Amino acid sequence: MKGRDLTELAFRNLREAMLRNSLTTLGVAVGVASLVAMLSLGVGLQTLASQRLNKSGLFDSVFVSSKRGMRFMGGDGPRPTVKKSAKPEDTKLLDETSRQEIGKLPNVTEVYPQIRFLTEVGFNGATYSTNVLGLPDSSRNTGTFDGITGKAFSSPTADEAILQSEFAKELSPQPATLVGKELTLRYAQRHEASSADVANEKDIDKQMDEMMSGGITIVSREKKLRVAGIIDTDPSAGMGGGGRVFIPLRVAEDLHVAQPNDVQEFVHAGGSGKPVYLQLTVRVKSPKDVLKVEETIKKMGFNTFSLLDATRNLRLIFTVFDLFLGLFGSLALTVASLGIVNTLVMAILERRREIGVLKALGATDRDVRSLFFAEAGAMGLLGGISGVALGWLIGAALTWGTTMYLRRQDLPGVKISYVPWWLAAGAIVFAIVVSLLAGLYPAGRAARLNPVEALRYE
Amino acid sequence: MPSNQSPGQAFDRPLIQAQNVSRQYRLGEAVISAVNDVSLEIRAGEFLALLGSSGSGKSTFLNLLAGLDRATSGAIHVRGRNLAAIDSTELARYRRDTVGMVFQSFNLLPRMTLEENVELPLRLAEVDRADREVRVAAALEHVGLGGRRRHRPSELSGGEQQRGALARALVNRPAILFADEPTGNLDSVNGEQILLLLREIQSTLGMTIIMVTHERPLAERFANRIVVLSDGRLVSDTFRRAEAQRLQSGEQASEAFGPNT
Numbered sequence: 001m002k003g004r005d006l007t008e009l010a011f012r013n014l015r016e017a018m019l020r021n022s023l024t025t026l027g028v029a030v031g032v033a034s035l036v037a038m039l040s041l042g043v044g045l046q047t048l049a050s051q052r053l054n055k056s057g058l059f060d061s062v063f064v065s066s067k068r069g070m071r072f073m074g075g076d077g078p079r080p081t082v083k084k085s086a087k088p089e090d091t092k093l094l095d096e097t098s099r100q101e102i103g104k105l106p107n108v109t110e111v112y113p114q115i116r117f118l119t120e121v122g123f124n125g126a127t128y129s130t131n132v133l134g135l136p137d138s139s140r141n142t143g144t145f146d147g148i149t150g151k152a153f154s155s156p157t158a159d160e161a162i163l164q165s166e167f168a169k170e171l172s173p174q175p176a177t178l179v180g181k182e183l184t185l186r187y188a189q190r191h192e193a194s195s196a197d198v199a200n201e202k203d204i205d206k207q208m209d210e211m212m213s214g215g216i217t218i219v220s221r222e223k224k225l226r227v228a229g230i231i232d233t234d235p236s237a238g239m240g241g242g243g244r245v246f247i248p249l250r251v252a253e254d255l256h257v258a259q260p261n262d263v264q265e266f267v268h269a270g271g272s273g274k275p276v277y278l279q280l281t282v283r284v285k286s287p288k289d290v291l292k293v294e295e296t297i298k299k300m301g302f303n304t305f306s307l308l309d310a311t312r313n314l315r316l317i318f319t320v321f322d323l324f325l326g327l328f329g330s331l332a333l334t335v336a337s338l339g340i341v342n343t344l345v346m347a348i349l350e351r352r353r354e355i356g357v358l359k360a361l362g363a364t365d366r367d368v369r370s371l372f373f374a375e376a377g378a379m380g381l382l383g384g385i386s387g388v389a390l391g392w393l394i395g396a397a398l399t400w401g402t403t404m405y406l407r408r409q410d411l412p413g414v415k416i417s418y419v420p421w422w423l424a425a426g427a428i429v430f431a432i433v434v435s436l437l438a439g440l441y442p443a444g445r446a447a448r449l450n451p452v453e454a455l456r457y458e
Numbered sequence: 459m460p461s462n463q464s465p466g467q468a469f470d471r472p473l474i475q476a477q478n479v480s481r482q483y484r485l486g487e488a489v490i491s492a493v494n495d496v497s498l499e500i501r502a503g504e505f506l507a508l509l510g511s512s513g514s515g516k517s518t519f520l521n522l523l524a525g526l527d528r529a530t531s532g533a534i535h536v537r538g539r540n541l542a543a544i545d546s547t548e549l550a551r552y553r554r555d556t557v558g559m560v561f562q563s564f565n566l567l568p569r570m571t572l573e574e575n576v577e578l579p580l581r582l583a584e585v586d587r588a589d590r591e592v593r594v595a596a597a598l599e600h601v602g603l604g605g606r607r608r609h610r611p612s613e614l615s616g617g618e619q620q621r622g623a624l625a626r627a628l629v630n631r632p633a634i635l636f637a638d639e640p641t642g643n644l645d646s647v648n649g650e651q652i653l654l655l656l657r658e659i660q661s662t663l664g665m666t667i668i669m670v671t672h673e674r675p676l677a678e679r680f681a682n683r684i685v686v687l688s689d690g691r692l693v694s695d696t697f698r699r700a701e702a703q704r705l706q707s708g709e710q711a712s713e714a715f716g717p718n719t
Contacts, residue, residue: 016569362554
């Protein structure tokens, strides 16, 4: 029999024993649905977790420090391993040139220093002491500003600030009203002495000193910032934390805030007064690029550190998690495939006569086997498609339910279930394969049926 | 069955040659001989009735000739081909291309319309769709069911169902038509209608018809040869001259229709 006739007959046979076949198909659908729902939950949670972790910037970041560096910024952040044998002569300075060099490496999206300083913020005549943190441009894409009241920074160089909600509550009992207001940042600026400054210096001795070695001075400055938004979460989580006022990193850099280690840095830089970084954070496109970029930067002569091992463990956990969810789903599908076996075996008993007639009319064993096989496959296909739809619905319902629950707890909603195309396609193919396997025995039995006995059957 | 041969030639070489055919069943320890050492030659264009009481082995013998069952011993040659020596796929092809079958209980598939039932052998033979439609329509027209193509078997009377089954048996233009008690489930009027149709087919198309029946009067009225089986053995083989006369005229008539297979 031709394939088209076979398919036609198979679907028509399925349509005829409508109730039983739809129940069987529903069994397959439920099996596939539970498989899809389980796996979509796994995939969704994994996506959610990696999104959240990406926000922390821990898993797609390489922390670079100079081998000369002695102290790692950010108290409780990760610490680089420093080889004590490194001599000052053969180590490179982590300066602007190196920063640009690293920025040009493949898969590197951003290179930035961490800028955090303790300062005073003036608002409504009162002064508050707080930590200011510079946020890199990439923060926009990592969901840092999810659930923000107001808006994210309008541009990477905007004179804007985003307040952490706790701090905002300190400023005003109604934090939301702060958006659009202005605050004043009082800070100490590290001022690099230019030749003009030197020339203006009246004390000739001092002038001579400075001309020989360059220099820095500390000046008190003020900067007005507009409040762009207020966020609940701490975008610096995992990187030391503690920021309460966030400003664009570039703005923070331009402030040249005097840091406690400035003097040390000045000495290390050979008194040139050029900015030297203690540590740079290198963001890469995805966690899988971390290792390669890290290697390259190491070869450039810097110390590096990443949390790749932690990522690996995380992936392992999720793979095992997926495996278990998949196992439960497969279990459901196994039950469903037993349903197919049962339906087809019953169909053989019921359709013995039909098989006998088909054989009498000249159907070969192969024709009969193919017909039953096609029916099993068709049930798998229909069950697979409706199962994927059903599984997606279950996932969507779970997401909806979770979001409702989270909202009630004043937490932002999350998408915990996610059906990628490969899962949908894979589930349908899987359903067909399982159904065909289930049809193997009944189809073989039907094909072997003796036509005379089959025709005698009433 | 080349019907463009002269009638004399057609009767010279047998279409079916059964030699010492036996069919035994095992029933626990006991061995039952349903057909016991039957030899028979059937020529193209014959209308042969296999007569016998129930359990005489006539249906079993018919099934052996139709390729639905295999003989335990002996040989059945159809057009020189030994059915015992071919594999099951070849045997299925033989049933599909050379043989048409009509049963006592009609055996139309209840899930399908009459039209679809008649189309089945063509589907199995992988005939083109356009061709199929024409042939199905012609076959249904032939048995007088042109207006009932979209009906299901349950919506048809017994006589109509059997005529539908006949259309299905003929649609592949077989050389031999096997009918197993075709009137067994029909009243006398409908039964006669079927048998008239069979005789008409035999005479106009020159088809060989082998019919199993237990009703001697029917066999005598329509068949030109009566073979009686009892306890699996052939007990008599009567060739009816009067019918032979009629048969010959039928053979000549069939020449106008050209080859049937």
